Amino acid sequence: MSWFAKLKQGLARTSDRLTSGVASVFTGRRLDAAALEELEDLLIMADLGPAAAAEVAQNLRRTKFGKDVTELEIREALAADIAKMLAPVAVPLDIAAARRPFVVLVIGVNGTGKTTTIGKLANAYKRAGKSVMIAAGDTFRAAAVEQLQIWGQRAGVPVIAKATGADAAGLAFEALEQAQQANADILLIDTAGRLHNKSNLMDELKKIIRVIKKLDPSAPHETLLILDATTGQNAHAQVKTFSEMADVTGLALTKLDGTAKGGVIVALAKAYDLPVRLVGVGEGQDDLQPFEPEAFARSLLGL
């Protein structure tokens, strides 16, 4: 199945709710204040958050207010607006050959899909002919190392690991050393999930980055923050705090194959201007796709 089909399937139920709403509101109806408010509600239900939802709806007010509109027109117009807002942040990850090994540090709160995304990325780069290594930097959670090792085996990529309880920064350092010696193209570093409001855990993250820089001052070349599409407005706090602590350079949005729409990314794109690198659309090795604003926006509106 193409990523678009998958995404669409995933969003179908939500879109149903969204679009049946839009349909009932707009089939051959004048776009008045009440209609706009209902539209805003529908966007809120997609996790855009009240402010971004209001803004998107206001855009529509400027262009279409008072006109007779059909349901399809409205959906098209809304999707176009949202896609336009998202376009600047749809910047795929570019593995610069000059940076070798290209170090990708994967961070985020607990359970968002860091390890899975690394497994998927390892597979994708391996298939593209790159030499890839993985560092099992989650030395805290039970069986985190084993989980990553299985992903490494699947992709045919070596996983550098120590026993649970080892120092994460030390592991990252050794992994980079080994990747440098092996002249690998890419090193993917997994980290333990951490809540952004726990300063001791955030300090640990900073330490990992400090230690990596001792070997390569330009590393990490990508610090990828993994966001779960199920997350609501707390994603703002996650992006804010992780950015402050770890200089995030890209976002990945996972679990778009479920009913959650991840609409918060619309507001995040505006507020933080961080590239959205990837989306996760399942638990399989190949369920990783580039972020395509148009497809994302259209799927959101059931088009």
Place this chain on the structure above:
Amino acid sequence: MFESLSDRLSGAFKKLTGKGALSEGDVREAMREVRLALLEADVALPVAKSFIDRTTEKAIGAAVLRSISPGQQVVKIVHDELVAMLGGAGAGTELSLGANPPAVVLMCGLQGSGKTTTTGKLAVRLKLRERKRVLMASVDVHRPAAQQQLATLGLQAGVDTLPVVFGELAPAIARRAIDTAKRQGYDVVFIDTAGRTTIDEAMMREAEEVSRIVRPNETLLVADAMTGQDAVSVAEAFGQRLGVTGIVLTRVDGDARGGAALAMRTVTGKPIRFMGTGEKLDAIEPFHADRIAGRILGMGDIVSLVERAAETIEQEDAERLAKKLASGRMDLTDLLSQLRQMKKMGGLGGLMGMLPQIGAMKKQMAEAKIDEKLLGRQEAIILSMTPKEREKPDILKASRKRRIAAGAGVEVQDVNRLLKQFDQMSGMMKQMNKMGRKKGKKGGMPALPPGMGMPGAQSGAQPTLPPGLGAGLPRLPGMPGKGGFNPFGR
């Protein structure tokens, strides 16, 4: 980031003061602010709407119109209603395990919601508190190393896990778990299922089959406190297909406002039983509706604050400081440890976010131009001093100050400022001590570290914290007294 509801409402009602009575229209206006607060807290829209309808009626009918402080009154009505909705029968109650062991507890939820960790926590809880013999079994054959994760937790927790048989499918594992529990006389068996999206039909059917096989006494939906509007779909799907009997809200130790709890509760009609408050196996507690209600409304979760402080502040440090304070003698080393404690608590930002009436304070802080980096700079200054200098700041003359400034990478005037503020602080400390002794209080609250002074903050009433805690905490307005958290008290 979020304005607290109280702030918003006082804004909304400002235009109305002096009008005498509030009309229905006025209340509806205020309720728009409430609606916004709920949505920012991730309360699902349909749930927020019905909530607003109900509270609007109550507010119009109630004393609001005659109240002196209509804003506060509306906040109270909204808060009470929220507590009532989140709480109610069964909220925060222990698991109901039936009379015929083994009792079966089925854990379900989305991927990454915290099922496995919660399974471990609940198992430990039953083992320790009720001396139950507990068995845990993972039927997650989908996520790599999921079964091993539970096995490892079992070892850490001293709770038995069902031996893993490679290649076995979920229904077969479930059957074996029940058989084993029966044969080996376990009191309780936990079935930890794989995370699944609600529209993955094959996976939902698998969960139904497992449920049919194990006939659970309890089916717990494990949901992340950070969940957004999707809470409705999740609660609907798991509720209908698996007959959820209770909810566990995880990652309450984060800073999510937790509005999803309201949707979960409303849509399933089932109580929220527990909340997860950390990664350790003992970090689980019965659900407290009032705490989550306060968070949803952006009034801060004072209990979390106090707990976090207790967790962060090293007891010894706190006690040492308390003693010093009591004696009225304090030196720069004490100040240093206080600065560090503040930093540990996530800096001012983290701390502030947990406090009630936060909006007003943030404004004060902004006015005072308080900079979190200041903490770090002040720390550096003190660290550049010799032990003797820290103990007797009086000996600091120009040349020493220059050396210290250079060492800390600041200007001499920064050093002077710190010393001056330290002086003021020790002075205040002495005064407070005198007052404290007169009133016979146990642990006085230390003043803010230098530079943290809060213009416009109410002086006077100095609430106390539990002994041992107070010593390490900066003085902040709006801290609760021993009587507990009253968001409306002033």
